[in-house]
Amino acid sequence: MPPHNPEIPKLTEHLFRHEAGKLVSALTGIFGIRRLQLAEDVVQEAMIRALQVWPYYGVPDNPAAWLMQTAKRRALDMLRREKLFQEKQPEISASLERLPDDADGPLFEEEIRDDRLRLIFTCCHPLISQEDQTALALKTLCGFGIPEIASAFLTSEAAIAKRLTRAKQRIQDQGIPFEIPAGNELESRLDGVLHVLYLLFNEGYKASNGESLVREDLCHEAIRLGSLLAAHPAGNLPKTHALLAVMLLDAARIPAREDDEGNILRLKDQDRTRWDRRLIGAGMMHLARASVGTDLSEYHLQAGIAACHCTAPDYADTDWPRILAHYDRWVEISASPIVALNRAVAVANVHGPKAGMDAIKAIAKPEQLETYYLFHAVIGDLEERLDRRMEAAARFSKAMELTGVASERSFLEERQRACETNTPFRAGKHKGPSRTA
Amino acid sequence: MNNYNNPNGYLLLFRGTDWHKELSPEEIQRIMGEWGSWFDRLEREGKLAAANPLENEGVTISGKARAVADGPFAESKEAVGGFFLLTVETMEEALAIGKECPALPYGLTVEVRPVAPACPVGRMLKDVEATALA
Numbered sequence: 001m002p003p004h005n006p007e008i009p010k011l012t013e014h015l016f017r018h019e020a021g022k023l024v025s026a027l028t029g030i031f032g033i034r035r036l037q038l039a040e041d042v043v044q045e046a047m048i049r050a051l052q053v054w055p056y057y058g059v060p061d062n063p064a065a066w067l068m069q070t071a072k073r074r075a076l077d078m079l080r081r082e083k084l085f086q087e088k089q090p091e092i093s094a095s096l097e098r099l100p101d102d103a104d105g106p107l108f109e110e111e112i113r114d115d116r117l118r119l120i121f122t123c124c125h126p127l128i129s130q131e132d133q134t135a136l137a138l139k140t141l142c143g144f145g146i147p148e149i150a151s152a153f154l155t156s157e158a159a160i161a162k163r164l165t166r167a168k169q170r171i172q173d174q175g176i177p178f179e180i181p182a183g184n185e186l187e188s189r190l191d192g193v194l195h196v197l198y199l200l201f202n203e204g205y206k207a208s209n210g211e212s213l214v215r216e217d218l219c220h221e222a223i224r225l226g227s228l229l230a231a232h233p234a235g236n237l238p239k240t241h242a243l244l245a246v247m248l249l250d251a252a253r254i255p256a257r258e259d260d261e262g263n264i265l266r267l268k269d270q271d272r273t274r275w276d277r278r279l280i281g282a283g284m285m286h287l288a289r290a291s292v293g294t295d296l297s298e299y300h301l302q303a304g305i306a307a308c309h310c311t312a313p314d315y316a317d318t319d320w321p322r323i324l325a326h327y328d329r330w331v332e333i334s335a336s337p338i339v340a341l342n343r344a345v346a347v348a349n350v351h352g353p354k355a356g357m358d359a360i361k362a363i364a365k366p367e368q369l370e371t372y373y374l375f376h377a378v379i380g381d382l383e384e385r386l387d388r389r390m391e392a393a394a395r396f397s398k399a400m401e402l403t404g405v406a407s408e409r410s411f412l413e414e415r416q417r418a419c420e421t422n423t424p425f426r427a428g429k430h431k432g433p434s435r436t437a
Numbered sequence: 438m439n440n441y442n443n444p445n446g447y448l449l450l451f452r453g454t455d456w457h458k459e460l461s462p463e464e465i466q467r468i469m470g471e472w473g474s475w476f477d478r479l480e481r482e483g484k485l486a487a488a489n490p491l492e493n494e495g496v497t498i499s500g501k502a503r504a505v506a507d508g509p510f511a512e513s514k515e516a517v518g519g520f521f522l523l524t525v526e527t528m529e530e531a532l533a534i535g536k537e538c539p540a541l542p543y544g545l546t547v548e549v550r551p552v553a554p555a556c557p558v559g560r561m562l563k564d565v566e567a568t569a570l571a
Contacts, residue, residue: 011470016462047465048457052490052518055472145461
């Protein structure tokens with residue numbers, strides 16, 4: 001029996017997933033984007049090799065370097081044995097040999113920094129549909145498996161597999177390049193990338209039922225990719241920092257969003273000591289870096305609002321006038337009725353529920369909100385504050401019909417009942433769904 | 438199934454070299470960790486006499502002509518991917534350990550085989566003894 005190391009070093013959480021993303025980028029840089037699948041296969045084989053031998057021989061001292069070397073060796077073997085890239089084989093072998101052995105070291109990070117960014121820009125190319133972009137990014141950049149992506153997007157594995165095939169086909173057919181765009185193109189392409197990260201984050205941030213773990217991972221992956229972007233000269237722009245600030249400041253509040261039974265807690269009912277101070281600090285730092293220059297994106301305004309919440313000692317002492325000022329500017333540059341709805345909430349908090357109702361009535365295209373459960377929940381809340389309890393109850397029940405999330409539904413049901421029976425609503429005491437359901 | 442004491446121990450053969458193909462990096466890391474802890478615990482308890490993974494390649498030799506054929510066993514349900522030689526002395530205990538294998542839910546199979554004693558007479562004597570005592 002081989003000598004066994006009894007002191008198994010504990011692997012960093014998500015190490016494999018994170019290394020998978022890095023290694024796929026580095027190998028795609030060498031094989032070319034048309035061989036993305038080959039890069040993915042080689043990395044998968046290196047991971048499986050670890051699964052086959054580490055339990056017997058122990059975890060190596062530098063697991064990331066081990067994975068790197070194994071992937072490299074496997075790629076070289078394949079080149080020789082399967083006669084891939086015949087005309088360019090010596091070149092490709094030489095590039096593989098040049099990859100640094102320490103995949104966790106600063107040298108490697110430096111080397112593949114550009115490749116990772118290239119892959120981000122490839123995955124978020126406008127010729128690929130947005131839903132395919134998010135699936136492809138999760139698969140190749142973040143090392144997610146198909147079942148994991150499916151559960152994050154609450155869809156079937158077959159649907160995700162289809163999206164991935166379609167996206168890869170698109171890369172082939174359209175000859176989508178593996179490069180960081182330059183010049184005028186960079187700005188608009190960067191907007192596309194930021195938008196995909198924003199979608200990823202929101203997908204994870206949305207309240208869900210029973211899948212909270214995977215979905216929270218989406219938030220952290222979006223933050224990781226955003227940080228990569230912000231640290232690269234091509235992505236280091238105020239709006240990138242603004243988006244990062246939004247994501248960090250929102251993510252900081254995730255631990256307080258639900259009580260121990262999995263019930264949703266409103267902002268005003270949250271235990272603010274559970275907010276993640278480290279993420280808030282990082283968010284404020286990026287907000288400061290977003291504030292250089294004259295660029296004012298929607299992310300800036302959203303980050304400004306999140307910062308007001310994160311720095312307020314409690315709900316009542318929140319700087320609502322400042323939040324409202326951010327919303328006022330936001331509705332100027334955004335036609336989204338959802339932004340207008342959120343502004344109405346801020347209006348109500350500054351000028352009272354009557355003014356909030358007026359702001360809702362003034363929304364330009366309210367019909368777009370009719371099927372949005374929060375539209376009815378917000379009106380219900382205002383009706384309740386105006387002491388029109390039956391109207392409020394009707395709105396809560398309409399909102400209940402429109403949400404598919406069980407914990408949201410039970411929250412609304414409780415509020416509806418409180419209105420009907422004329423009892424005060426007690427936060428966090430309603431019966432929520434069980435986490436395992 | 439004989440449950441006689443077998444001082445030669447039991448062999449666990451892990452069959453299947455294709456079950457991990459579709460796993461995600463996160464799952465691989467998790468199963469790897471579980472398998473590692475399982476291994477370490479058995480080793481600490483002194484229940485492992487030998488254990489190794491096997492490469493997915495090799496050759497098979499057969500027939501009078503001693504024909505050697507390449508045996509690319511890659512990705513098959515039957516190929517042995519590794520083994521544990523356990524020091525435990527009963528089938529019951531070997532089975533219990535085999536059932537703990539963390540890859541079972543993913544399609545790997547565990548074959549549990551008593552290691553035969555060097556002298557079959559010894560075993561026969563034991564069987565006679567057991568029958569006599571029963």
